[in-house]
Amino acid sequence: MLRSELLTHLHAQFPTLTLRATEAMLDVLFAEISAALERGERVELRGFGAFSVRQRKARTGRNPRTGEIVSVDQKCVPFFKPGKDLRERVNRAAPGEEHAR
16 A cells, blocks of 8 residues: 555545644644654554564675675664554455565
8 A cells, every 4th residue: 555545545534634733633643653763762552553663683684786795784673563453454365365565
């Protein structure tokens, strides 16, 4: 789902809000989640999942084009752990039925 599709769905569910107000709420939500992650905080949305920051150690890697060995610095990366409700909903698909990617 694209951001624009999410915005359209939210606007359809809350028709009393203008499209601009719905977009502003979505922007605030994403900005607050991003700001909390920047501060190293964990963001938990019950029933959906939790966002956190994980630290990756420095390592040596390889340039796939040239094969040259390069050093990769330590970095922080966002991590998402789905909640139990979300995992169950995703896994309710009929057996043998794959999700579109």
